[in-house]
Structure formats: structure tokens, C-alpha cells
Amino acid sequence: MRGLGDFQRRQMKRGDPRVGEVFSHLRRVLDILEDMVSHPYQPPEPEPATGRTPMQPVLRAVEPQPSAPLLVSIKEARRLVGVSHSRIYELINDGTLETIRLGKRRLIRYSSLQNLAGG
Numbered sequence: 001m002r003g004l005g006d007f008q009r010r011q012m013k014r015g016d017p018r019v020g021e022v023f024s025h026l027r028r029v030l031d032i033l034e035d036m037v038s039h040p041y042q043p044p045e046p047e048p049a050t051g052r053t054p055m056q057p058v059l060r061a062v063e064p065q066p067s068a069p070l071l072v073s074i075k076e077a078r079r080l081v082g083v084s085h086s087r088i089y090e091l092i093n094d095g096t097l098e099t100i101r102l103g104k105r106r107l108i109r110y111s112s113l114q115n116l117a118g119g
Contacts, residue, residue: 097116
């Protein structure tokens with residue numbers, strides 16, 4: 001291996017302070033890996049037999065849904081209807097969706113979303 005020249009020595013004296021941070025992260029990674037090796041993963045215990053076949057669905061009580069909101073945000077309307085951001089604004093500008101402003105927020109009437117969906 002070749003020796004270090006003057007340029008390399010000057011570079012080492014002006015080291016990047018982030019190098020220490022990198023090594024501290026590496027130390028944490030090694031600690032986690034050591035912990036994983038010394039304490040291997042234990043899968044959870046299987047549930048006791050319930051007397052039903054594995055393919056039968058588990059029936060749960062359905063919680064009653066709260067009443068529909070009066071107003072929804074544009075983001076929530078996009079999620080409910082499944083259309084893009086620009087399409088929501090097109091529907092607002094066409095007058096298909098009724099909106100109101102509360103402060104700086106624009107909210108869409110839930111009833112107009114239901115009318116849009118035909119329900």
C-alpha cells in the first residue's frame with residue numbers, strides 16, 4: 001500500500017463531522033443485529049382449536065356506523081369518490097358538488113357526494 005502524501009494528510013485533518021454520526025448509526029445497527037442473533041425470533045403460539053374448520057370465516061359483531069357527516073374535506077371526498085384532485089375541482093366548478101367555506105377551508109356537502117354517486 002502506498003504511503004499518504006501531503007494532500008491526503010491535509011484531507012484527514014479537515015475531516016467531515018458527519019463521519020462520527022455515520023459510525024454511531026453503524027454501532028446501533030450492529031447492536032440490533034447482535035440482539036437478533038442472541039435472541040432469535042419466536043413465532044407466536046398457535047391458537048387453541050375452536051371446533052371450526054380453518055376455512056370458516058370468523059363472524060364478528062358489526063359495530064353500528066355513525067351517521068354520515070354533513071361536510072367532508074376535499075381530500076376525504078377524493079378518497080370516497082375515487083377520483084383525482086383535479087376532477088373534484090372540475091365537479092366543484094361545474095356546480096355538481098356543493099361547497100362551503102369555513103375560514104380558509106373549502107368543505108364539500110356530503111349530500112352532494114351522495115347525489116353524485118346516485119345514492
